[in-house]
Amino acid sequence: WLFLRALPQPCWPLGRLPLHLRSSRPMVATTTCPAMVSAAVAPEPLALSSPCDGELPQQPPDTPVFGRRSSGSRLKETMHLEQGSKVDFYSVSKQCWMTCAVLFVDPATRAVRLNVKPDRLLETHEQLLRLRPSVEQPADGGSATEAQLQRMRAALGDGQSLRREAYAIFARYAEPASSKDGAERSSPRRLQPCRAEALGA
Numbered sequence: 001w002l003f004l005r006a007l008p009q010p011c012w013p014l015g016r017l018p019l020h021l022r023s024s025r026p027m028v029a030t031t032t033c034p035a036m037v038s039a040a041v042a043p044e045p046l047a048l049s050s051p052c053d054g055e056l057p058q059q060p061p062d063t064p065v066f067g068r069r070s071s072g073s074r075l076k077e078t079m080h081l082e083q084g085s086k087v088d089f090y091s092v093s094k095q096c097w098m099t100c101a102v103l104f105v106d107p108a109t110r111a112v113r114l115n116v117k118p119d120r121l122l123e124t125h126e127q128l129l130r131l132r133p134s135v136e137q138p139a140d141g142g143s144a145t146e147a148q149l150q151r152m153r154a155a156l157g158d159g160q161s162l163r164r165e166a167y168a169i170f171a172r173y174a175e176p177a178s179s180k181d182g183a184e185r186s187s188p189r190r191l192q193p194c195r196a197e198a199l200g201a
Contacts, residue, residue, distance in 0.1 A: 081105055081112050081127075086134040089116055099134055 081087065081102050088097040104113040104121075111121040122130070 081110070081131075087114075088132045088134050089114055090130045090132075091116075097132070097135075 083102055083105055085102045087100060087102065089100045090096075091098050098116055100114045100116040102112050103115055103118060106112070106121065109124070111123050112127065113121055
């Protein structure tokens with residue numbers, strides 16, 4: 001019997017235990033069937049994904065720049081808003097950027113009031129989404145319109161000088177050629193005799 005106990009015990013269905021293994025006393029199962037062990041293994045809990053994990057979904061290509069974090073971070077790093085500063089404000093109703101001026105800056109909360117929205121304060125979290133550095137203001141602090149006019153004047157001046165040089169070159173070489181062509185047309189060449197006639201053939 002000890003030898004039989006040492007052998008691997010088979011898994012018998014309930015109610016089909018052989019007679020020589022049955023006992024008058026109730027037996028407490030001390031071994032577990034391998035099939036029951038595999039069935040009793042609880043599945044691993046699924047990992048819950050948070051909507052905040054990873055990057056936020058990108059906006060479609062046709063969506064305007066309004067709301068992108070890149071413009072907001074650039075504004076926070078490169079601009080310090082003061083009264084009279086020029087910035088670009090994104091208008092939701094017009095779907096475009098508008099150049100405006102800062103009328104008031106709250107020193108405690110850094111909220112600003114713009115001339116395009118004088119009846120409300122623009123909080124800092126909204127500034128990151130709807131404000132950007134003005135693209136019409138050049139780095140030297142001058143007027144963008146005046147800088148463009150200066151570049152246009154310089155380009156036109158260069159064009160005028162090139163045109164004068166071209167006219168001078170044309171007048172220098174075109175006049176002798178035209179007079180020579182006129183002389184040739186007024187006195188045509190005399191026809192030369194054939195070579196056979198010249199030899200007396």
